[in-house]
Amino acid sequence: MGIFLCVLGLSALLGLVGCSAHADPAAEAPPPANIVPGADPSLFTVDHPEQFPLAAAVERPSTSELVVTGTVTPDVARNVPVVSLASGRVVAIHARLGDTVQKGQLLLTIRSDDVAGGFDAYRKAVADELLARKQLNRAVDLYAHGGIAQQDLEVAQDTADDAKVTLETATEHLRLLGNDPDKPMGMVDIVAPTTGVITDQEVTNAATVQAYSSPSPFTISDISSVWIVCDVYENDLPTVRLGDTAEITLNAYPGRPFKGNVSNIGAVLDPSIRTTKVRIEVQNPGMMRLGMFARATFRGQATEMHTIVPASAVLRMHDRDFVFVPSPDKKFRRVEVVSGDVLTENTNLQEIKSGLKPGQQVVTNALVLDHVLAQ
Numbered sequence: 001m002g003i004f005l006c007v008l009g010l011s012a013l014l015g016l017v018g019c020s021a022h023a024d025p026a027a028e029a030p031p032p033a034n035i036v037p038g039a040d041p042s043l044f045t046v047d048h049p050e051q052f053p054l055a056a057a058v059e060r061p062s063t064s065e066l067v068v069t070g071t072v073t074p075d076v077a078r079n080v081p082v083v084s085l086a087s088g089r090v091v092a093i094h095a096r097l098g099d100t101v102q103k104g105q106l107l108l109t110i111r112s113d114d115v116a117g118g119f120d121a122y123r124k125a126v127a128d129e130l131l132a133r134k135q136l137n138r139a140v141d142l143y144a145h146g147g148i149a150q151q152d153l154e155v156a157q158d159t160a161d162d163a164k165v166t167l168e169t170a171t172e173h174l175r176l177l178g179n180d181p182d183k184p185m186g187m188v189d190i191v192a193p194t195t196g197v198i199t200d201q202e203v204t205n206a207a208t209v210q211a212y213s214s215p216s217p218f219t220i221s222d223i224s225s226v227w228i229v230c231d232v233y234e235n236d237l238p239t240v241r242l243g244d245t246a247e248i249t250l251n252a253y254p255g256r257p258f259k260g261n262v263s264n265i266g267a268v269l270d271p272s273i274r275t276t277k278v279r280i281e282v283q284n285p286g287m288m289r290l291g292m293f294a295r296a297t298f299r300g301q302a303t304e305m306h307t308i309v310p311a312s313a314v315l316r317m318h319d320r321d322f323v324f325v326p327s328p329d330k331k332f333r334r335v336e337v338v339s340g341d342v343l344t345e346n347t348n349l350q351e352i353k354s355g356l357k358p359g360q361q362v363v364t365n366a367l368v369l370d371h372v373l374a375q
Helices: 002-021 113-144 150-176 234-239 366-374
Strands: 043-045 054-056 058-074 079-082 088-093 106-111 187-191 196-201 218-221 225-233 245-250 258-265 275-283 293-310 315-317 320-327 331-342 349-354 361-363
Touching: 058 234, 058 275, 113 150, 113 187, 225 234, 225 258, 225 293, 234 275, 245 275, 315 366, 320 366, 361 366
Parallel strands: none
Antiparallel strands: 043 331, 054 361, 058 225, 058 293, 079 218, 088 106, 106 187, 196 218, 225 275, 245 258, 245 293, 258 275, 293 349, 315 320, 320 331, 320 361, 331 349
């Protein structure tokens, strides 16, 4: 009897285990979590919102601006090479790179064999001219007495004329070399052909100079008018047009703006950085030096509408800009915006490019509110 009861109990237990193996899994799953949304981190509650004055953002028309960097370079049309008319060895240099020189000022002295060659040609031309003149006088006398024909007289006249031209040429050559035909020195002085600044020097003491060679010993630049050469990105090219006025600011003189005009827009893009060269012609008041860094501001022809707020309403944090706008129940919301330039005619106002619409109210002093919220 006891054995039967044990077997019966064991069968019942096995049945319960089998039933539990076929039970619904969903019935055994835990209940879903109750998610409670957290607080809005951009929303702040203050006890006395009336302590923070508000101002309405307004819409204002303005022209688009493009600011690029560039360098001061010489106007190549005002670069004058100093050409030596003789070859020889340098014996004295009277000017240096960077000097301001006047037209006719002595720059260089060289010892040249060209003077000896020129003097030799001059002396031969003198002798030939003297002989041709004597022959012409004799031909005139013979023709007058019927000793020669008119054709012979004309030949003598032509020979005398040629000899005179050759003598004048030889004389002028010596004078161009800076020598007196009666007292040749063997030295050649090279003078400045124009007034300006020496912007390139390719000669040193005891160096050899070749006549009409390139590069020339010196280059003189008239920097009364200079170029500002800027790099403009491909996408910004529609903003720039020939003849447009640009405002130039030098890094060395940030408070002294200059006006210039766009005279050339490059036809070729740099394939690596996708920029082209834009040339601006500027009158140099005397303070611009070649190689100086400059900023050029181009103002577009089209008028755009921009949102304007007090400059103090913009809070700069972590390289981003924010403003505070009022919300119900004594709250303020911090809104991220993209700010533009501070208006030059009124430094208390600033442009907002995006993130805020005209008519929305903002806290006029965002820094004070941010300080109170941080406490």
